[in-house]
Amino acid sequence: MQTNVLGYPRIGSNRELKKANEAYWAGKISLEKLQMTARQLRRQNWETLKSAGIDLIPSNDFSFYDQVLDMCLMTGTIPARFRSLMETQASVSSPELYFAMARGYQKNGFDITAMEMTKWFDTNYHYLVPEFDTTQQYSLLYNKCLEEFKEALSLGIHTKPVLIGPISFLLLGKVKDEQLQVADLLDKLLPVYIQLLQSLQQAGATWVQIDEPTLVLDLTPAQQSLFQYAYNKIRAAVPSLKIILTTYFGGLQDNTELTLKLPVDALHIDLVRAPEQLDAILAALPANITLSVGVVNGRNIWKNNYEQALQLIKKATAVLGEERVLIATSCSLLHSPYDLDLETDEAVLTPQIKNWMAFAKQKVRELTDLQQIAAGNTAALAANTAAMKERSTAAIIHKPAVKARLAALTAADAERKSAFPARQKAQEAVLKLPLFPTTTIGSFPQTEDIRKLRADFKKGVITPAAYETSIRKAIQESVALQESLRIDVLVHGEFERNDMVEYFGEQLEGFVFTKNGWVQSYGSRCVKPPVIYGDVQRNAPMTVEWSSYAQSLTSKPMKGMLTGPVTILQWSFVRDDQPRADTTLQIALAIRDEVVDLEQAGIRVIQVDEPAIREGLPLRQADWQAYLDWAVKAFRVSVSGVEDATQIHTHMCYSEFNDIISNIAAMDADVITIETSRSQMELLEVFSVFKYPYEIGPGVYDIHSPRVPTVAEMTELLEKAIQLLPARNIWVNPDCGLKTRKWPETEQSLRNMVAAAQNMRVAV
Ligand code: GLN
Numbered sequence: 035m036q037t038n039v040l041g042y043p044r045i046g047s048n049r050e051l052k053k054a055n056e057a058y059w060a061g062k063i064s065l066e067k068l069q070m071t072a073r074q075l076r077r078q079n080w081e082t083l084k085s086a087g088i089d090l091i092p093s094n095d096f097s098f099y100d101q102v103l104d105m106c107l108m109t110g111t112i113p114a115r116f117r118s119l120m121e122t123q124a125s126v127s128s129p130e131l132y133f134a135m136a137r138g139y140q141k142n143g144f145d146i147t148a149m150e151m152t153k154w155f156d157t158n159y160h161y162l163v164p165e166f167d168t169t170q171q172y173s174l175l176y177n178k179c180l181e182e183f184k185e186a187l188s189l190g191i192h193t194k195p196v197l198i199g200p201i202s203f204l205l206l207g208k209v210k211d212e213q214l215q216v217a218d219l220l221d222k223l224l225p226v227y228i229q230l231l232q233s234l235q236q237a238g239a240t241w242v243q244i245d246e247p248t249l250v251l252d253l254t255p256a257q258q259s260l261f262q263y264a265y266n267k268i269r270a271a272v273p274s275l276k277i278i279l280t281t282y283f284g285g286l287q288d289n290t291e292l293t294l295k296l297p298v299d300a301l302h303i304d305l306v307r308a309p310e311q312l313d314a315i316l317a318a319l320p321a322n323i324t325l326s327v328g329v330v331n332g333r334n335i336w337k338n339n340y341e342q343a344l345q346l347i348k349k350a351t352a353v354l355g356e357e358r359v360l361i362a363t364s365c366s367l368l369h370s371p372y373d374l375d376l377e378t379d380e381a382v383l384t385p386q387i388k389n390w391m392a393f394a395k396q397k398v399r400e401l402t403d404l405q406q407i408a409a410g411n412t413a414a415l416a417a418n419t420a421a422m423k424e425r426s427t428a429a430i431i432h433k434p435a436v437k438a439r440l441a442a443l444t445a446a447d448a449e450r451k452s453a454f455p456a457r458q459k460a461q462e463a464v465l466k467l468p469l470f471p472t473t474t475i476g477s478f479p480q481t482e483d484i485r486k487l488r489a490d491f492k493k494g495v496i497t498p499a500a501y502e503t504s505i506r507k508a509i510q511e512s513v514a515l516q517e518s519l520r521i522d523v524l525v526h527g528e529f530e531r532n533d534m535v536e537y538f539g540e541q542l543e544g545f546v547f548t549k550n551g552w553v554q555s556y557g558s559r560c561v562k563p564p565v566i567y568g569d570v571q572r573n574a575p576m577t578v579e580w581s582s583y584a585q586s587l588t589s590k591p592m593k594g595m596l597t598g599p600v601t602i603l604q605w606s607f608v609r610d611d612q613p614r615a616d617t618t619l620q621i622a623l624a625i626r627d628e629v630v631d632l633e634q635a636g637i638r639v640i641q642v643d644e645p646a647i648r649e650g651l652p653l654r655q656a657d658w659q660a661y662l663d664w665a666v667k668a669f670r671v672s673v674s675g676v677e678d679a680t681q682i683h684t685h686m687c688y689s690e691f692n693d694i695i696s697n698i699a700a701m702d703a704d705v706i707t708i709e710t711s712r713s714q715m716e717l718l719e720v721f722s723v724f725k726y727p728y729e730i731g732p733g734v735y736d737i738h739s740p741r742v743p744t745v746a747e748m749t750e751l752l753e754k755a756i757q758l759l760p761a762r763n764i765w766v767n768p769d770c771g772l773k774t775r776k777w778p779e780t781e782q783s784l785r786n787m788v789a790a791a792q793n794m795r796v797a798v
């Protein structure tokens with residue numbers, strides 16, 4: 035049985051790629067230096083995999099920025115707006131064009147916007163969205179894939195080149211011109227793919243991995259029919275190249291039959307996300323096809339459970355025989371941090387917890403362990419079984435009180451005392467807000483000083499008392515400013531928060547943080563998600579002191595500011611030993627305690643942010659309802675412990691609610707604030723059609739740009755809003771938090787925003 039790695043993290047053990055890229059962009063290092071760093075990283079990865087004994091080692095999984103962007107350049111899928119840049123400034127293989135497409139280009143009289151970026155399936159990785167237009171001429175402009183195959187070969191390593199398949203490349207992109215048909219585009223792209231594959235065949239490649247992850251999505255019959263067509267053509271053109279068709283992030287389900295008909299040599303399936311598909315595939319896999327079983331999770335940080343993985347492997351070998359089974363990672367290891375061995379600080383990550391974990395390098399070892407064990411050499415099994423057993427009962431994970439509380443949850447815990455109309459009256463009586471009340475979303479500018487203050491406190495350079503004094507001063511200033519601007523519902527400014535999830539994770543039991551557990555989010559941006567390893571519990575109030583201090587400075591309502599349970603879950607590495615819904619509800623109960631404590635401390639308006647609800651939607655429509663049910667329940671549990679007169683807000687920084695509006699309404703939040711300014715309020719229509727009964731703050735200005743919006747334009751947006759929804763229910767606020775802005779523009783923008791609200795009060 036052979037081992038197969040679908041892809042390896044490219045950022046380097048110390049984020050070398052991030053640093054080199056950013057230094058290059060800043061003009062601090064030469065192109066040669068950047069390329070040297072890249073070569074070193076590729077070499078390191080190949081050698082790591084080779085010395086670990088991996089049989090199918092990926093190449094072309096490296097990318098300076100993004101593998102989909104690489105595919106665009108390889109195939110000539112260059113958006114029209116970059117054409118003039120190509121003609122005058124930059125050749126196709128030059129980093130100038132490449133980085134311009136990724137990041138935009140504002141130089142030498144050009145002002146070209148970057149390509150759009152979006153989430154890669156349900157991961158936190160973002161890819162650049164290919165744009166297909168009528169002006170494009172597809173051709174093999176530059177053969178990165180071949181170059182990297184040869185580069186590995188020159189180091190004595192025979193690799194398996196990795197490509198994004200033609201159908202997924204097309205379906206993940208945007209067709210810009212209406213007259214363009216996907217089927218025609220495929221006809222134009224296929225010759226380029228074929229030329230590329232032929233060049234690999236010629237250079238001596240044996241296996242090539244073609245990723246078609248769109249096979250785990252809901253496809254239309256027209257989309258389904260593209261696969262057979264494309265792969266027949268490819269097969270005919272490269273008869274002796276062995277193709278592994280890879281699918282991941284879900285099961286093939288209704289795409290199984292068509293997939294099994296494709297003329298390929300091996301099929302990869304994700305048995306971590308969809309173990310149930312194994313039976314159906316084993317029953318129908320044609321005799322000439324090898325099966326790559328993805329049993330080692332490429333997307334989390336947990337040690338593989340060898341006994342469970344071996345059951346799947348044995349099931350496969352019993353039907354197919356050992357020669358026809360590859361033991362593989364479920365997907366590329368791009369989504370895992372680099373190397374657990376680098377976590378040496380036992381104060382940060384205790385040896386006990388560390389022993390339950392595996393990063394990319396350790397996951398590679400898991401593949402060869404499984405290979406050995408399956409072959410009868412069971413040396414590695416005992417330690418793994420012991421770790422699994424210890425984890426299943428460890429007291430730091432399993433807290434009877436938390437489990438009991440979760441088990442005792444009733445429907446009533448997810449219900450406010452009264453229905454919204456009664457609450458609205460009670461809140462009106464207490465809060466006495468004007469029509470078109472003004473507020474902000476929570477954070478104020480995070481200046482250099484504020485960042486330094488937090489960093490110094492973390493390092494122990496300043497005392498807790500000094501830290502507190504400085505944060506209080508920042509709060510004071512922000513309150514004074516908001517009062518002078520005549521904002522109605524104030525915020526404290528979130529100066530004490532580094533990140534809206536980390537801040538809570540650091541204070542909750544059941545979370546742990548790593549020193550170096552970085553994962554690429556996009557380009558040079560990496561994130562270090564918290565790890566939820568055990569039952570979640572709140573030991574002490576987390577925000578009450580700051581909020582009540584802020585409230586003590588003003589007679590206006592001060593809004594308490596919390597992150598919601600779904601968002602905390604979504605932006606963390608989540609434990610794999612219980613359903614996500616249970617973990618979310620545990621977090622919800624912890625947030626509920628905080629909400630109640632805020633109320634007790636005299637906070638009458640509390641916002642629970644849930645910007646990640648939408649991105650948690652499952653890949654398949656059929657799974658949406660179940661997810662939305664528990665996500666909405668978790669939110670309701672977190673906010674339902676308060677009196678009618680306490681006003682609950684939520685915030686989401688997107689506005690596509692068309693398909694989930696009834697679930698958003700089911701959250702039963704008294705006020706929702708959303709992003710709408712860039713769509714000119716058009717996206718508010720769905721709320722209108724739905725007759726959304728709650729109060730709503732459609733963002734009146736875009737916080738992504740330093741531009742100061744005028745009073746007139748915000749007034750105009752509000753006028754549109756009251757065409758769609760009752761004026762009584764409209765709040766006035768920016769699209770999102772202001773932490774990335776500077777103070778001068780923030781002050782000016784808010785001044786104009788309040789003036790727009792005042793205009794509206796006069797007008798209605
Ligand atoms: N309260 C947070 C802030 O203002 C919300 C951030 C977000 O929506 N992503 O920063």
Ligand code: ZN
Nearest residue numbers: 686687770771
């Ligand atoms: Zn937001």
